[in-house]
Amino acid sequence: MEVLYGHPKSLVSVQSKYCPGCGHGVIHRLVAEVVDELGMQEKSILLNPVGCAIWADLYFDMDTVQVPHGRTPAAATGIKRMRPDHLVICYQGDGDLAAIGTAEAVHAANRGEKFTTIFVNNAIYGMTGGQMAPTTLVGQKATTSPYGRDPGVAGMGYPIRVCEMLATLEGTKYLARGSVDSAANVRKTKQYIKRAFEAQLRGEGFSMVEILSPCPTNWQMSPAAAVDWLVSDMIPCYRLGEIKNELSTRETVGEGASLQGASLKGASLKGASLKGASLKGAAL
């Protein structure tokens, strides 16, 4: 019988420590699938920092480097500069990237470092038992926001949209946000990852794929309810799609994108979706 969908080669075949219904499992598999499709298992280096991602080195059958919390983009900078022909993958959660490691993320992005960041956004701190994250939604309860995240009186701030924030930096070339809530979104997210990895291999950077991911345990929901909450509450806050795509192979423009002032001279628009796009001032 022909296997249509089976276990990727660069993923270790073992039961993971991740909770039932955790998005990490799907995201690990997508990364491994793309690594396999690109034939890069022997030339990939994955960085696993603090967070549930710390376990990633148990599950990826490739070289890995465990790094201090938040320093992942800095260490990846060192690694990619030393081994530019390798596929260097930062695998970070929301604490690592958007709290303790924000400076490192911003500056690596600003330098246009050529590694790819996989940013797992589950709006909470998982490993340490459910504290508020920079990505926690207003009103969302966590152990350190027991009455719900309150930007007002309690001064707890607002959810940070990292893709949009990094998009303002010229060094960033590809920033996409996917989700693993449904099979359709899982497939789209894989396309984003593939596009980002291919960009890295062409020497284009900085690339990042942010992926909305359920955390049933710390959201205190069943896996199914967690997926529902992701769709009903997270997606309206963190819009899906290619937030920024300035790659040389840009094929599609995301819904609602503005091309104000863009030059499309010589660009290929084959298969492009321009729904809602504004072409004001574009030179064609």
Add this chain to the structure above:
Amino acid sequence: MANKGKPVIDRERCKGCLLCARSCPMKVLAADETPNSWGYYPSRVVAEEKCIACGNCYQVCPDVAITVYKL
């Protein structure tokens, strides 16, 4: 003619999240009443003949516990 497929679930890898059953358009999968050795109630193929090999179950499974074969 519709595709036909055969999903095979590794009972001991499965953690019983049942996102696969939820994602299946043909209701091929459901919870097993017998737990595995971890204490989870894994997903079980209950209507194999209806499988159209869409792969949705594979896509959403966090544990890569499902292999989908083409028939």
Add this chain to the structure above:
Amino acid sequence: MADEMCLMKGNEAIGEAAIRAGCDAYFGYPITPQNELTAYMAKNMLDSGRIFIQAESEVAAMSMVFGASSAGGRAMTSSSSPGISLKQEGISYACGADIPCVIVNVQRAGPGLGGIAPAQGDYFQATRGGGHGDYYHIVLAPKSVQEAADLTYEAFGLADKWRMPVMVLADGLIGQMMEGVTLPPALEPGTRPGRPWAAGSGRPLARNRITSIILDPETLEASIHSRYERYAAIAKERTSFEEVEVEDAELLFVAYGTSARVCLGAVQAAREAGLKLGLFRPITLWPFPSERLATLAAAGKRFLAVEMSMGQMVQDVRLAVNGAAQVDFFGRCGGVVPREEEVLAVAKKLLGRDA
């Protein structure tokens, strides 16, 4: 390549020595009094097609070093006291994951933002494992621009040999002053030891995992013990010190770095006046030359530790001597460099010779 003698600023000599030792990557952040080193590396690393990044912080720079080294490169960072505080987390990780690298601390006065004048207040931080957990790393203390170059050059080889960070503990005076220096020859390509353990090195036969997390307590304990066996081997092989006129000395100054230069002047002035003083100068602050100090104590010597601090190295002297000899201390801090005359006056007073 023939050695060359030239006049160089300490900071720049350190940079040139690093480049000749095959430094592949330098990551730094501006902080006085070591900015000339960062600038020297910027120009010369870029000129020679190597990696230079001015990082966003000393914290980030240390992790860049960690990354570059874990991927097989000879990596270095430099800073001064407050910035070295920032690097402690990364140093602990490098020691816990056995990652070679070179860290240069051009000390200034603390605590806090302190001052930019030279000091030796980071001895504890350097030798006690300033970050968390049980670890040590080699600490080399130069006294001159020449020694700063030599020890920096050697640091890369030591780091690779023992798989650990090596710190060059200088101070603002050494960093800023200009002296004649004969630079070591550039390392021949292909003479460096390989790193089969590095990310990107072992395939396809092995998977290389760089990590410092071991959750099982007994396994972690065993790994720490095996690292400490390595530390004992280093102590046997690489402990070093300099002795000046110690054989017949009535009192020995114990000092390192700039303090040692000051004490050397005091020894010379004393000897000219017929007073028998000597100098014991640790060069490796870790491993500390305890054995030799114990031997000198047993031979009846007394010691005066002189530091640009409130007394840090003196604790190691006391531990080494273990009550077998008199140990006194004199120090200036805040960025004040002691003078030969005042150090000599303290020694005379201790010996009852201040008339």
